[in-house]
């Protein structure tokens with residue numbers, strides 16, 4: 001290609017020099033979650049959905065029909081807390097893998113202040129981020145806290161354990177303690193529905209995110225746009241595995 005004339009250079013500012021060119025390559029794909037983490041996530045998600053459905057069934061008589069999904073009222077009653085325990089173990093698996101990257105860092109405050117730009121999609125005004133943004137971190141810690149509250153309050157109201165509490169922690173078996181536990185359990189469940197809806201909405205709203213948890217990968221463009229520090233770190237490692 002001929003060199004641009006001086007006139008052209010004056011009229012259109014030049015940013016490139018001879019030899020610069022776009023080289024077409026296969027699209028860059030970035031691995032975000034290994035198979036183990038994805039399975040762990042989807043087990044957690046399935047448990048949460050089953051818990052919400054069975055929990056709603058107990059919440060109000062008008063929703064009792066939902067017990068039909070689980071084989072009737074009695075089955076739902078013993079199944080709900082068991083699924084709860086599976087959720088606790090499963091979420092703990094996610095927690096161990098992710099807690100470090102969900103610790104707050106300086107750019108989280110700036111990102112939160114500029115939430116208007118996040119919603120309007122003005123990424124150029126936002127700070128470069130690591131693997132998670134402040135919203136995702138909030139979801140992570142909110143879920144961790146709510147699950148903890150739900151398991152503690154849930155075990156207190158688990159009929160089967162009432163004799164155990166009577167022997168070892170009589171206070172927990174008292175009617176007032178159980179009344180408080182029921183309210184705490186329902187309030188935490190209500191909040192977890194909100195967090196769940198926000199989480200799923202954000203995952204769908206941020207285009208190209210769902211595949212992170214289905215295929216395990218995102219595009220290079222997605223990573224550059226939303227989690228540039230994370231991408232830079234991966235690029236800096238200089239190791240690239242062949243795409244599967």
Ligand code: HEM
Nearest residue numbers: 044045048094132136137139140143200203209210212213
């Ligand atoms: C149908 C329901 C769900 C969908 C569609 C969904 C989707 C996703 C997607 C796409 C990601 C990847 C986001 C990213 O890496 O940027 C993700 C991450 C994550 N999900 Fe879910 N999810 C669901 C349910 C749940 C539930 C019920 C929980 C917890 C109880 C949960 C906990 C997490 C956590 C801890 C992460 C890591 C990122 C973060 O801290 O936000 N997810 N989810």
